[in-house]
Amino acid sequence: MRTLLRVLIGLATVLLWAGTPAVARDQLIIGATQFPSTLHPSIDSMLAKSYVLGLTQRPFTTYDQNWELVCLLCTELPTIENGKAKIEDLPPGFKRDPGTTFCKSADPVLAAKGMAVTYTIQPNATWGDGTPVTTDDVMFTYEVGKNEKSGFSNSELYRRIVKIDVLDKKTFTIHGDRVDFGYNGINDFQLIPAHLERAAFADPAEYHNRTLYNTDPTNPGLWFGPYRIASIEPGTQIVLEANPTWWGEKPQIKRIVVKTVENTSALEANLLSGAIDYIAGENGLSIDEAIAFEQRHRDAYDVLYKPVLFFEHLTPNHDDPALGDKRVRQALLYALDREALSQQLFGGRQPVADTTVSPLDWIHTDDVRKYGHDPAQAAALLDAAGWKLGSDGLRHDTAGKPLTFELMTTAGDRTRELVEQVLQSQWKAIGVDVRIKNEPARVLFGETISKRKFTGLTLFAWLSSPENVPHTTLHSTMVPTEANGWAGQNYADYRNPELDDLMDCIEIELDRGKREQLWHRLQAIYAEDLPDLPLYFRAQAFIMPKWLKGVRPTGHQYLSTLWAEQWRIEE
Amino acid sequence: MTRFILQRLGETLVVLLVMSFVIYGLIGLMPGDPIDLMLTADPKLTAADVARLKALQGLDQPLIHRYLAWLAAAIQGDFGYSRLQSLPVWQVLTPRLWNTVLLMGISLVIALAIAIPAGVHAAARPGSLADNIINLSAFAGMSVPLFWLAILLIMLFSVHLRILPASGTATVGVHSLADRALYLIMPVLSLTLVTVGSQLRYVRSAMTEVLRQDFIRTAAAKGVSRRRLLYGHALRNAMIPFVTVLALDFGTLFSGALIVEQIFAYLGMGKTIFDAIMGNDFNLAMVGLLLSTAVVLLSNLVADLAYAWLDPRITYR
Numbered sequence: 038m039r040t041l042l043r044v045l046i047g048l049a050t051v052l053l054w055a056g057t058p059a060v061a062r063d064q065l066i067i068g069a070t071q072f073p074s075t076l077h078p079s080i081d082s083m084l085a086k087s088y089v090l091g092l093t094q095r096p097f098t099t100y101d102q103n104w105e106l107v108c109l110l111c112t113e114l115p116t117i118e119n120g121k122a123k124i125e126d127l128p129p130g131f132k133r134d135p136g137t138t139f140c141k142s143a144d145p146v147l148a149a150k151g152m153a154v155t156y157t158i159q160p161n162a163t164w165g166d167g168t169p170v171t172t173d174d175v176m177f178t179y180e181v182g183k184n185e186k187s188g189f190s191n192s193e194l195y196r197r198i199v200k201i202d203v204l205d206k207k208t209f210t211i212h213g214d215r216v217d218f219g220y221n222g223i224n225d226f227q228l229i230p231a232h233l234e235r236a237a238f239a240d241p242a243e244y245h246n247r248t249l250y251n252t253d254p255t256n257p258g259l260w261f262g263p264y265r266i267a268s269i270e271p272g273t274q275i276v277l278e279a280n281p282t283w284w285g286e287k288p289q290i291k292r293i294v295v296k297t298v299e300n301t302s303a304l305e306a307n308l309l310s311g312a313i314d315y316i317a318g319e320n321g322l323s324i325d326e327a328i329a330f331e332q333r334h335r336d337a338y339d340v341l342y343k344p345v346l347f348f349e350h351l352t353p354n355h356d357d358p359a360l361g362d363k364r365v366r367q368a369l370l371y372a373l374d375r376e377a378l379s380q381q382l383f384g385g386r387q388p389v390a391d392t393t394v395s396p397l398d399w400i401h402t403d404d405v406r407k408y409g410h411d412p413a414q415a416a417a418l419l420d421a422a423g424w425k426l427g428s429d430g431l432r433h434d435t436a437g438k439p440l441t442f443e444l445m446t447t448a449g450d451r452t453r454e455l456v457e458q459v460l461q462s463q464w465k466a467i468g469v470d471v472r473i474k475n476e477p478a479r480v481l482f483g484e485t486i487s488k489r490k491f492t493g494l495t496l497f498a499w500l501s502s503p504e505n506v507p508h509t510t511l512h513s514t515m516v517p518t519e520a521n522g523w524a525g526q527n528y529a530d531y532r533n534p535e536l537d538d539l540m541d542c543i544e545i546e547l548d549r550g551k552r553e554q555l556w557h558r559l560q561a562i563y564a565e566d567l568p569d570l571p572l573y574f575r576a577q578a579f580i581m582p583k584w585l586k587g588v589r590p591t592g593h594q595y596l597s598t599l600w601a602e603q604w605r606i607e608e
Numbered sequence: 609m610t611r612f613i614l615q616r617l618g619e620t621l622v623v624l625l626v627m628s629f630v631i632y633g634l635i636g637l638m639p640g641d642p643i644d645l646m647l648t649a650d651p652k653l654t655a656a657d658v659a660r661l662k663a664l665q666g667l668d669q670p671l672i673h674r675y676l677a678w679l680a681a682a683i684q685g686d687f688g689y690s691r692l693q694s695l696p697v698w699q700v701l702t703p704r705l706w707n708t709v710l711l712m713g714i715s716l717v718i719a720l721a722i723a724i725p726a727g728v729h730a731a732a733r734p735g736s737l738a739d740n741i742i743n744l745s746a747f748a749g750m751s752v753p754l755f756w757l758a759i760l761l762i763m764l765f766s767v768h769l770r771i772l773p774a775s776g777t778a779t780v781g782v783h784s785l786a787d788r789a790l791y792l793i794m795p796v797l798s799l800t801l802v803t804v805g806s807q808l809r810y811v812r813s814a815m816t817e818v819l820r821q822d823f824i825r826t827a828a829a830k831g832v833s834r835r836r837l838l839y840g841h842a843l844r845n846a847m848i849p850f851v852t853v854l855a856l857d858f859g860t861l862f863s864g865a866l867i868v869e870q871i872f873a874y875l876g877m878g879k880t881i882f883d884a885i886m887g888n889d890f891n892l893a894m895v896g897l898l899l900s901t902a903v904v905l906l907s908n909l910v911a912d913l914a915y916a917w918l919d920p921r922i923t924y925r
Contacts, residue, residue, distance in 0.1 A: 188664055242664065307774040
């Protein structure tokens with residue numbers, strides 16, 4: 038027995054010694070719920086990947102925390118005013134993508150114009166192996182991006198480029214195929230190193246497998262941000278260390294570890310145990326989990342909430358005769374108490390949405406039809422639409438058909454399932470019967486929504502960037518069909534010629550004041566017509582230790598890590 | 609015996625071939641392929657992009673053609689790339705298989721080390737205080753939800769006592785056996801606690817049955833010591849049904865490992881297969897599922913061989 042006791046005491050001592058966390062304040066361990074499938078900047082789009090890449094490289098341009106377009110890899114944002122952007126004629130015989138529409142009220146001459154935009158790469162920008170970042174990399178990235186076999190997921194950007202002229206090792210001009218207010222934003226043109234990746238691109242069809250981003254991701258020459266990848270444990274963690282060749286402000290934190298813990302309860306426990314320091318808002322706890330966490334641990338952690346461009350909404354299928362009727366959609370929205378829903382479930386952190394445009398966006402207007410909680414108005418609209426309240430408590434049309442819908446969302450998403458129940462009960466109060474039918478995310482998004490197989494309403498969210506024209510989600514040419522390979526995201530099958538043209542006109546309007554007016558009109562039509570039923574803008578919760586300062590959430594799809602060199606440790 | 613083993617191995621190969629077809633078909637018939645999922649995530653994809661990406665990944669081909677192409681490549685040892693990890697499938701699976709084998713192996717050994725003596729002890733003294741305590745503990749272990757137990761262990765050992773790491777497989781930059789062992793303690797403990805209960809019950813039940821047999825009474829009458837009677841005579845006979853249950857239970861242990869791996873962020877096969885199926889990673893899911901099928905089949909073969917060792921009357925021809 039004594040021997041056994043000795044062994045146990047010895048084991049406990051070893052465990053205590055080995056388990057004591059080391060105090061190393063030059064390191065930050067970030068907890069996240071997803072691990073990136075690849076670290077290639079242009080293959081696969083994934084939030085977890087963007088988060089890590091924000092630390093390791095820089096796009097030419099991006100939206101900052103004030104939602105302004107800024108230069109990161111370029112020296113100065115090209116504009117018409119500073120002469121670095123010009124409207125020019127398109128090459129003779131040039132043809133845009135079939136199906137491209139053009140603003141009807143605009144000068145038709147503009148339809149035959151493109152734009153030349155000149156960028157200069159930061160003079161000291163250098164890959165992690167010491168090779169300068171040059172226009173060779175720009176041309177190589179363009180070559181790979183426009184090659185159909187390369188596996189780049191977003192080839193639209195490259196298709197819109199007519200050609201690129203190299204002016205010198207650091208300066209180049211992109212000739213775009215249209216006049217577009219976002220002419221100087223090339224946020225998704227993510228450079229890849231020509232000197233390392235050219236060999237992998239020898240066989241373009243095999244490039245997505247052979248790229249060094251997958252086969253040798255710790256190669257320093259792949260990265261040119263404030264950090265470079267030091268080691269990867271696939272599925273578990275990525276270790277990043279300060280990049281000695283980084284040209285910008287020297288980061289104070291020497292090492293960042295992005296650790297994946299998919300289960301959010303375990304993620305919280307990891308935070309409390311000190312195994313991780315910080316839970317990133319972009320890829321961490323849901324808002325209700327964060328609120329509950331804050332109530333218990335507000336003394337030990339700072340919790341920062343940021344409303345983001347995650348537009349949570351209900352997409353109705355307009356093919357359904359009832360949901361195709363604007364009055365029914367308006368009635369459904371009047372019946373909901375979205376303010377109370379946000380207050381009760383999310384502590385009021387998720388602002389109620391009137392349209393797709395966030396109140397944080399400069400183009401937002403409050404001068405649109407509002408849908409406060411008004412069951413009487415909802416009932417009146419349904420009466421007017423021919424849906425009368427029957428003795429069974431449900432509304433029926435003249436043929437006796439009850440007003441009933443299927444409501445779908447992602448199965449297993451606790452928050453959405455809770456919201457569904459609130460919606461169901463509030464609609465029941467006005468005589469609308471809703472049956473909940475949820476599906477796993479891969480089925481819902483991969484089949485039911487993308488192939489328009491839902492019959493009633495679906496609850497999900499869009500993530501976008503500031504001043505994002507909702508062309509793919511609202512334009513009538515963007516309805517997914519078998520004929521177009523199910524491309525486009527106008528799942529509702531909403532068709533409004535005025536809104537179509539308005540979006541086409543916004544895209545080519547370079548004058549900010551005039552564009553603002555067009556945006557206001559778009560929001561007014563949206564709020565009146567309700568192609569979707571807006572619910573709220575989701576918020577993200579950043580749970581930080583008291584000693585971590587300088588993290589500034591952006592609230593859009595370009596993430597806080599793009600400014601990680603400004604993060605600091607203040608004990 | 610050799611002939612029997614070879615025959616069973618041959619049967620295993622046939623089962624794996626059939627399973628490969630079934631698994632490929634089932635995954636292929638699941639709605640939503642990777643490009644369909646990409647469509648909802650990337651608003652700028654056009655019809656041409658969709659067609660291009662589907663062709664690039666071979667998703668424009670009929671399912672049977674894709675399966676035959678996969679099979680032909682697999683026979684030549686090329687199991688393809690993982691779509692989710694962007695690495696060759698074996699490169700993804702090898703370390704994870706090892707991690708799971710380690711997790712399941714250690715859990716199994718500890719569970720058996722507890723279940724067998726405790727089950728024998730309980731069966732030898734039915735209705736005693738010890739039997740009641742052992743039974744109660746077994747039922748408690750069987751009824752505790754694994755995910756809850758795992759979180760509870762993290763809260764106790766990592767959050768309050770701070771003596772064990774909360775999750776992962778090793779400390780960043782540390783490559784020692786002691787470090788790996790530290791990370792294994794809680795996953796192993798969770799899996800052991802929830803599996804030991806049922807094993808203990810099986811041992812107790814089998815032993816109770818055997819202890820009623822005539823040969824036990826005869827052996828006792830001949831003056832065989834109690835220890836030898838229990839462990840030398842009774843246990844060997846009780847192990848035959850227990851080994852069957854254990855072999856069948858291997859699949860359950862595998863699914864338990866999935867939950868443990870998920871909560872402790874422990875990189876193993878269960879979690880990898882689950883993610884591969886949900887993420888439509890054909891190659892990874894295929895090889896992962898076939899590997900786990902092979903493990904279950906082989907564990908049954910081992911169980912069959914164990915029968916012959918446990919009971920000399922059983923011979924294989």
